[in-house]
Amino acid sequence: MTFDYSAILSSRAAAAASPWKGYPPYHFVGGNIDEPTVPSEALAEAVKKVLLAEGHDMAKYGMESGPQGYLPLRQFICDNLKRCAAMKVSPDEVLVTTGSLQAMDLVNAALLEPGDVVVLEGANYGGALSRLRKLGVDFVGVDLDEGGMRMDSLRDTMEALKADGRKPKMIYTIPTVQNPTGTVMSTERRLEMLEIARDYDVPIFEDDCYADLIWEGERPPAIYSLDTDGRVIYCATFSKTIAPALRVGYIVAPWTVLKHIMPLKTDGGSGALEQMVLAEYLPSNFERHVNGLLPMLKEKAEAMTQSLDEHFGASADYIKPIGGIYIWVTLPDMVDTRKLSAAAAAAGVALNPGPEWSVDGEANKHRMRLCFGHPSVENIKEGIAKLADVCHREFGVPLRSGNVHRG
Amino acid sequence: MTFDYSAILSSRAAAAASPWKGYPPYHFVGGNIDEPTVPSEALAEAVKKVLLAEGHDMAKYGMESGPQGYLPLRQFICDNLKRCAAMKVSPDEVLVTTGSLQAMDLVNAALLEPGDVVVLEGANYGGALSRLRKLGVDFVGVDLDEGGMRMDSLRDTMEALKADGRKPKMIYTIPTVQNPTGTVMSTERRLEMLEIARDYDVPIFEDDCYADLIWEGERPPAIYSLDTDGRVIYCATFSKTIAPALRVGYIVAPWTVLKHIMPLKTDGGSGALEQMVLAEYLPSNFERHVNGLLPMLKEKAEAMTQSLDEHFGASADYIKPIGGIYIWVTLPDMVDTRKLSAAAAAAGVALNPGPEWSVDGEANKHRMRLCFGHPSVENIKEGIAKLADVCHREFGVPLRSGNVHRG
Numbered sequence: 001m002t003f004d005y006s007a008i009l010s011s012r013a014a015a016a017a018s019p020w021k022g023y024p025p026y027h028f029v030g031g032n033i034d035e036p037t038v039p040s041e042a043l044a045e046a047v048k049k050v051l052l053a054e055g056h057d058m059a060k061y062g063m064e065s066g067p068q069g070y071l072p073l074r075q076f077i078c079d080n081l082k083r084c085a086a087m088k089v090s091p092d093e094v095l096v097t098t099g100s101l102q103a104m105d106l107v108n109a110a111l112l113e114p115g116d117v118v119v120l121e122g123a124n125y126g127g128a129l130s131r132l133r134k135l136g137v138d139f140v141g142v143d144l145d146e147g148g149m150r151m152d153s154l155r156d157t158m159e160a161l162k163a164d165g166r167k168p169k170m171i172y173t174i175p176t177v178q179n180p181t182g183t184v185m186s187t188e189r190r191l192e193m194l195e196i197a198r199d200y201d202v203p204i205f206e207d208d209c210y211a212d213l214i215w216e217g218e219r220p221p222a223i224y225s226l227d228t229d230g231r232v233i234y235c236a237t238f239s240k241t242i243a244p245a246l247r248v249g250y251i252v253a254p255w256t257v258l259k260h261i262m263p264l265k266t267d268g269g270s271g272a273l274e275q276m277v278l279a280e281y282l283p284s285n286f287e288r289h290v291n292g293l294l295p296m297l298k299e300k301a302e303a304m305t306q307s308l309d310e311h312f313g314a315s316a317d318y319i320k321p322i323g324g325i326y327i328w329v330t331l332p333d334m335v336d337t338r339k340l341s342a343a344a345a346a347a348g349v350a351l352n353p354g355p356e357w358s359v360d361g362e363a364n365k366h367r368m369r370l371c372f373g374h375p376s377v378e379n380i381k382e383g384i385a386k387l388a389d390v391c392h393r394e395f396g397v398p399l400r401s402g403n404v405h406r407g
Numbered sequence: 408m409t410f411d412y413s414a415i416l417s418s419r420a421a422a423a424a425s426p427w428k429g430y431p432p433y434h435f436v437g438g439n440i441d442e443p444t445v446p447s448e449a450l451a452e453a454v455k456k457v458l459l460a461e462g463h464d465m466a467k468y469g470m471e472s473g474p475q476g477y478l479p480l481r482q483f484i485c486d487n488l489k490r491c492a493a494m495k496v497s498p499d500e501v502l503v504t505t506g507s508l509q510a511m512d513l514v515n516a517a518l519l520e521p522g523d524v525v526v527l528e529g530a531n532y533g534g535a536l537s538r539l540r541k542l543g544v545d546f547v548g549v550d551l552d553e554g555g556m557r558m559d560s561l562r563d564t565m566e567a568l569k570a571d572g573r574k575p576k577m578i579y580t581i582p583t584v585q586n587p588t589g590t591v592m593s594t595e596r597r598l599e600m601l602e603i604a605r606d607y608d609v610p611i612f613e614d615d616c617y618a619d620l621i622w623e624g625e626r627p628p629a630i631y632s633l634d635t636d637g638r639v640i641y642c643a644t645f646s647k648t649i650a651p652a653l654r655v656g657y658i659v660a661p662w663t664v665l666k667h668i669m670p671l672k673t674d675g676g677s678g679a680l681e682q683m684v685l686a687e688y689l690p691s692n693f694e695r696h697v698n699g700l701l702p703m704l705k706e707k708a709e710a711m712t713q714s715l716d717e718h719f720g721a722s723a724d725y726i727k728p729i730g731g732i733y734i735w736v737t738l739p740d741m742v743d744t745r746k747l748s749a750a751a752a753a754a755g756v757a758l759n760p761g762p763e764w765s766v767d768g769e770a771n772k773h774r775m776r777l778c779f780g781h782p783s784v785e786n787i788k789e790g791i792a793k794l795a796d797v798c799h800r801e802f803g804v805p806l807r808s809g810n811v812h813r814g
Binding site: 002005013014017018032033043045055056059066098099109169203244246247248256263264270272277374 | 409410411412413415416417418419420421422423424425426427429430437438439440441442443444445447448450451452454455458459462463464465466467468469470472473474475499505506508509512516517518519520538576610636637638646650651652653654655661662663664665666667668669670671673674675676677678679680681684781
């Protein structure tokens with residue numbers, strides 16, 4: 001007899017994982033980065049140094065730093081946020097997390113109840129939307145343009161909700177290299193967002209996971225830095241700059257709310273070794289390392305846009321990336337990217353269909369997100385060519401690609 | 408104006424952390440271990456080797472191993488469980504977690520709803536009880552004796568619940584070096600527990616976090632190894648043998664339930680570096696390392712029992728530890744260990760009061776848990792002497808300690 005767990009699962013455990021099958025040949029999804037850029041040798045030196053100096057402190061759950069995370073790392077985070085994002089914060093306002101995914105789970109858990117409303121960019125990180133769905137939280141999408149979330153649309157949304165007697169729990173935003181559109185919100189819009197948040201008395205959750213990866217134009221000050229009344233909760237990560245598998249992210253928040261977030265982190269802390277190696281490596285290397293990533297990312301972005309131009313021609317529309325690791329592509333209306341995704345998967349090409357990455361799935365069913373951070377330039381070129389073939393076969397577009405007329 | 412988060416917190420966020428104040432001088436709480444035993448140098452060598460060989464794989468969230476954790480570590484876990492606990496499992500049945508605390512959270516999340524019932528040892532890990540309380544889960548305590556959970560009491564408990572129309576969601580047990588009693592359940596009792604679980608059609612959650620630390624007698628086979636119908640979910644950790652701050656634990660479970668547990672781990676994986684260094688270090692070092700820990704732990708346990716004998720005399724009763732890092736001490740009835748704990752804290756001594764470590768707080772209010780894994784022998788001796796002073800001052804016992812008659 002085999003015990004039947006299906007009869008006793010909680011309502012949260014409805015989903016079932018499939019056994020992992022490895023990566024597809026053309027892996028244009030997920031926040032993976034370029035393998036050669038992981039600074040393995042420098043990290044190996046750093047970890048050796050810090051282990052010999054402080055390894056014995058790992059005998060205690062929080063080392064000598066307590067439950068908020070390794071203090072030298074929190075200090076670096078503060079120094080770096082001051083340099084890059086104009087934020088003036090102290091290590092007491094930082095909580096190190098297992099990547100920004102745990103940061104998001106913790107902030108959500110602290111603020112959200114089923115039936116609550118969150119206002120966010122209408123095209124959005126699929127993992128943010130799926131988390132809110134699981135929590136039974138309603139979310140309302142705000143329009144975007146080439147400058148990110150539109151403030152007129154935000155104000156209209158807030159006003160409509162107010163008229164409806166519904167007060168949002170927060171505005172969730174990715175203002176810098178927005179996921180998936182890659183847009184960057186200007187300082188002016190950031191100030192306007194703060195004004196709207198004040199007018200409607202709601203906090204802002206600022207997700208800044210990709211903000212280090214801008215190769216064109218200036219990185220604006222974080223919304224957190226412009227806030228004068230402790231209204232912003234901030235999260236970011238080293239996944240996109242050092243290595244995603246390291247799982248080191250963080251929350252920055254006023255103690256008034258951080259003290260309520262901390263008891264929800266019930267895992268006894270995030271891994272010490274990763275915090276220690278980053279605290280040793282980053283202070284003298286982070287800026288230089290990130291500056292080294294940018295030309296490579298730009299090259300990959302250009303390989304992808306050029307391949308889209310070549311193989312999809314006028315059938316593929318997009319905002320040219322100025323940072324980040326993804327492109328949000330609009331295809332002709334007749335293309336359903338969920339069907340395209342299934343057909344492409346069979347051909348070894350993985351992509352994110354628009355409906356999984358947007359609030360209004362129907363309005364975005366001809367859109368898709370393509371990630372270029374991990375694959376090589378060669379792989380990008382091959383994969384986009386394959387994708388165009390699949391798309392043509394399934395939907396009759398693109399009609400022309402490069403010099404080849406399909407039909 | 409400062410934004411008021413208190414008005415918008417979720418019901419889960421009621422608790423508030425206090426700023427961390429560092430460790431007290433006599434720190435007899437928590438699963439911390441002996442600082443000199445952390446194998447820092449060997450870990451430094453191992454991490455360097457593995458980073459140079461495979462560091463670039465950290466560019467992907469799951470490296471080349473997928474979402475269940477670093478495959479070489481999962482393979483070691485299987486090999487080691489076969490050697491130590493008679494378990495025959497494959498890496499496909501293993502999920503690496505951020506310590507066993509996350510393992511516990513995940514298993515609870517997969518199975519438990521508010522109002523559910525869990526049956527467990529009546530004296531228990533405080534963190535297990537507080538988690539169940541937060542989930543709104545009822546728990547029913549089973550009596551313990553020197554051989555761990557009593558099977559007559561377990562059957563009575565199950566029968567009483569059945570008569571009451573309540574079917575428990577699981578039996579949670581720490582069969583090997585039970586927390587806090589330090590008891591080890593015999594193979595016979597394990598088989599009987601499985602029989603009872605079959606009779607009442609419930610699964611068993613076996614928490615084996617301290618099982619490596621037995622210095623007297625044989626480690627019995629895991630309940631998981633004796634099970635024939637996939638009824639047992641198992642968790643353990645390297646926190647107590649290598650270092651708690653590394654945060655590497657794991658779940659072993661039949662795929663029928665593991666596939667439902669996996670989607671609940673929404674943090675993008677646990678830290679890769681820690682998994683990599685353990686996979687490199689453990690295969691050729693784990694057995695020898697653990698064998699090196701045992702005499703030191705035994706010495707500390709003896710320092711603590713001898714100090715208790717010397718300073719508390721007949722006022723302190725306990726089961727002499729044969730493994731682990733804690734002692735469950737029974738004081739005279741008039742001692743309220745919650746009050747003792749508060750008074751001792753003022754004198755720099757931290758302890759776990761019995762009511763926080765038991766189902767029936769009132770019946771255990773004269774008991775306490777003392778951890779000896781972290782402090783030095785000298786610190787243990789001083790701390791227990793101080794504790795006896797405080798206890799005498801507050802409650803008039805112990806009357807005599809060593810050659811000193813207090814009064």
